[in-house]
Amino acid sequence: MDLSYQSIEQSIFQELKEAVILIDKHGKIVCYNQQAKVVAQSQHNRELSMHAHILDVFPKSELMRVLQTKKAEIRKLFRLNDKLSVHVSRFPLLDNAGELLGAAAIIQQDGASAETNWQIDEYIQEGMQTVLQNTSQAFVILNEHGFTILQNPAHEKFLLTLQKDSAAEAVWKQKLEEVCKKTLQTRRMVEEKIRGESIEGSVKCLPNLIDGVLKGCILFIDHNLEQAELRKKLEQSRRIIRALETQSRFKDFTINSARMKMAVQQGKIAADMDYPVFLRGAAGTGKKMLANAIHNDGKRKYQAFTVVDCLKDEEKLADYLGRMSSKDISIHPQGTVYFKNITALPLTQQMQLHQIVLNSQENAAVYRLIVSSDVNVETAMIEGAFQKELYYDLLQTSIHIPALKERKEDIAPLVEEWIQIGNEEYGSCITSIDPAAMEVLQNFPYNNNFKELRASLEHSLAKLDRGTTTLSVSHLAFFANATNNQEESNPETGDKPLSELVEEYEKVIIKKTMAALDGNKTLTAKKLGLSVRNLYYKLEKYQLN
Numbered sequence: 001m002d003l004s005y006q007s008i009e010q011s012i013f014q015e016l017k018e019a020v021i022l023i024d025k026h027g028k029i030v031c032y033n034q035q036a037k038v039v040a041q042s043q044h045n046r047e048l049s050m051h052a053h054i055l056d057v058f059p060k061s062e063l064m065r066v067l068q069t070k071k072a073e074i075r076k077l078f079r080l081n082d083k084l085s086v087h088v089s090r091f092p093l094l095d096n097a098g099e100l101l102g103a104a105a106i107i108q109q110d111g112a113s114a115e116t117n118w119q120i121d122e123y124i125q126e127g128m129q130t131v132l133q134n135t136s137q138a139f140v141i142l143n144e145h146g147f148t149i150l151q152n153p154a155h156e157k158f159l160l161t162l163q164k165d166s167a168a169e170a171v172w173k174q175k176l177e178e179v180c181k182k183t184l185q186t187r188r189m190v191e192e193k194i195r196g197e198s199i200e201g202s203v204k205c206l207p208n209l210i211d212g213v214l215k216g217c218i219l220f221i222d223h224n225l226e227q228a229e230l231r232k233k234l235e236q237s238r239r240i241i242r243a244l245e246t247q248s249r250f251k252d253f254t255i256n257s258a259r260m261k262m263a264v265q266q267g268k269i270a271a272d273m274d275y276p277v278f279l280r281g282a283a284g285t286g287k288k289m290l291a292n293a294i295h296n297d298g299k300r301k302y303q304a305f306t307v308v309d310c311l312k313d314e315e316k317l318a319d320y321l322g323r324m325s326s327k328d329i330s331i332h333p334q335g336t337v338y339f340k341n342i343t344a345l346p347l348t349q350q351m352q353l354h355q356i357v358l359n360s361q362e363n364a365a366v367y368r369l370i371v372s373s374d375v376n377v378e379t380a381m382i383e384g385a386f387q388k389e390l391y392y393d394l395l396q397t398s399i400h401i402p403a404l405k406e407r408k409e410d411i412a413p414l415v416e417e418w419i420q421i422g423n424e425e426y427g428s429c430i431t432s433i434d435p436a437a438m439e440v441l442q443n444f445p446y447n448n449n450f451k452e453l454r455a456s457l458e459h460s461l462a463k464l465d466r467g468t469t470t471l472s473v474s475h476l477a478f479f480a481n482a483t484n485n486q487e488e489s490n491p492e493t494g495d496k497p498l499s500e501l502v503e504e505y506e507k508v509i510i511k512k513t514m515a516a517l518d519g520n521k522t523l524t525a526k527k528l529g530l531s532v533r534n535l536y537y538k539l540e541k542y543q544l545n
C-alpha cells in the first residue's frame with residue numbers, strides 16, 4: 001500500500017473535520033491533515049512534521065500500542081492538555097496479506113469539543129432554570145408586541161401582591177408598559193425608578209435581540225414588597241397603640257366611602273380652627289376617634305386630650321365645666337376636652353356648656369371643646385330636654401358620622417384589617433375571604449358599628465380550626481345567630497351577653513310604663529326612679545320616641 005501523500009484525495013482529506021495522522025510501522029509520521037496540525041499546536045504548540053516520531057509530537061500517544069496489538073481502538077478519550085480532551089480512534093494499517101504497514105489515528109476534536117460544549121450547555125441550562133425559579137429577582141420575558149411569554153415565580157408573586165393595592169398596581173402597570181414600549185422602540189436598555197404609592201422599586205428592561213432581530217424584551221424588577229408588607233404591619237400595630245393611647249390621627253381611618261371621607265375632611269378643616277365641634281353618629285361609629293384625630297392633628301396636639309362622659313363622669317364633668325367657663329385668656333392655652341353623650345346633661349349644665357361654646361366662638365377659650373351625641377338631639381330639644389340656643393350654636397360646626405350600614409364600602413377594608421390583626425392575636429392564619437362570607441359581613445346590621453364588627457370577627461376567628469386559611473360562611477355562625485336573634489327579638493333565647501339582655505329588658509319596661517302613663521315622661525321617670533334627662537337619653541337609645 002502506498003502511504004504517500006499524493007495517493008490520497010488531497011482536498012477531501014484536508015477538509016475533514018477530524019484530525020488524521022498516519023504512522024509507519026516504526027512510529028514515524030507519514031501523513032497528516034490540516035486538523036492534525038491544529039491538534040498538535042493545541043498541545044504546547046508542537047509542530048507536526050513528516051517523518052517525525054509520533055512520540056516526539058505527542059509524547060503520550062498510544063498509537064504505538066496499536067502497532068503491537070494490531071487491534072483497532074474506537075473513540076478512546078485522550079487528554080491533550082489540562083483543558084482539552086479529545087476522542088481518538090486508532091486503527092492498524094495492514095496490507096492484503098495482513099502484514100502490518102503502520103497505524104492511523106483519527107482524532108475527533110470538533111466532535112469531542114462539541115460534545116463537551118453540549119454537556120456544559122445542558123448543565124448551564126439546568127442550573128440557570130434552578131436559579132431563575134428560585135431567585136427573588138422578578139423577571140418576565142415579553143414578545144415584540146409586549147405580551148408575556150415567560151415569567152418566573154418571583155414575578156408571579158409580585159403581580160399577586162400588587163393586585164391587593166390598586167393604587168400601587170395602577171402606577172406600576174403604567175410604568176412597566178412605558179419602559180417596555182421605550183425598549184422595543186429604541187432597541188436599547190431602559191432603566192427607571194418606580195414609586196407606586198406604598199410599593200417602590202426599579203425596573204430594567206433589555207431588548208431581546210437574536211441575530212440582530214428584535215424578538216421582544218426582558219424586564220427585571222426590583223421592589224420593596226417585603227419591606228412594604230412589614231411596614232404595613234408595623235403601621236397597623238402603631239395605629240392600635242395610638243387608638244389605645246388616644247393618639248389617633250386622620251391617616252388612621254380606614255375608609256372607602258364618600259360619606260366617611262367627607263366626615264374626615266370636615267374634621268381636618270375643624271382641626272385647623274379653635275371652634276367647638278359637634279360630632280353626631282350612632283354608637284361605635286368612630287366619634288371619639290375623630291375627636292382625637294382633630295386634637296392630634298390640630299394646634300393643641302402637645303396638650304392633653306381629656307374625655308368626659310356626661311352620662312357617667314359626674315365629678316369630672318363639674319370640674320371641667322368649671323375650669324372651661326373661665327375667660328381668662330392670660331392662662332396658657334390648654335388641651336382638648338371631649339364631652340360625649342351631651343344630651344345627658346341637665347339644663348343648668350347645658351347653659352354652662354353654652355357659655356363655653358360662646359367663649360370659644362369669641363376665641364376666648366382656654367380649652368378646645370369637642371362634644372358628641374349618639375342620639376337624636378332634635379327630639380330632645382323639641383321635648384324641652386335640650387337647650388335650643390346650645391343646639392343651634394353647636395349645629396354650625398356639626399359633623400355627621402354615618403353608621404356602618406350606610407357605608408357598606410368601608411366594611412371590606414375594615415374586615416380585612418381586623419382579620420390581619422386578629423390573625424396575630426388569635427394565631428389564626430386567614431389569608432382570604434370567601435365572597436359569600438364577605439357578603440354576610442357586608443349585610444350584617446352592626447347596631448354597635450365598628451365595635452360590633454370587631455367583636456363579632458374576633459369571636460369567629462377565635463373559633464377557627466387550625467390551618468384554616470379562607471374565611472367562609474360556615475365560620476360566621478356567630479353572625480347568623482346574631483341576625484336570627486335580632487329578627488326573632490326574643491330576649492330569653494340565644495347566647496347574648498348579659499348587658500345586652502338587661503338592655504332589652506329595660507327597653508320593654510320603659511315602653512310598658514310609658515304606655516301605662518299615657519306617654520307622660522315626667523311621671524314615667526318618677527315611677528322608674530330615673531332623672532328626666534336620663535329617661536330622655538334611654539328613650540333615644542332604644543328609639544322609643
Ligand SMILES: Nc1ncnc2c1ncn2[C@@H]1O[C@H](COP(=O)(O)OP(=O)(O)OP(=O)(O)O)[C@@H](O)[C@H]1O
Nearest residue numbers: 243252253254283284285286287288289374450451
Ligand atoms: N374608620 C375607621 N377606621 C379604623 N378604625 C375605626 C374606624 N372607625 C372606628 N374605628 C375604631 O372603632 C372603635 C370605636 O370607635 P369610637 O370609640 O371612636 O366610636 P364612638 O362613636 O366614639 O363610640 P361610642 O359612641 O360608643 O363611644 C375604635 O377602636 C376606633 O379605633
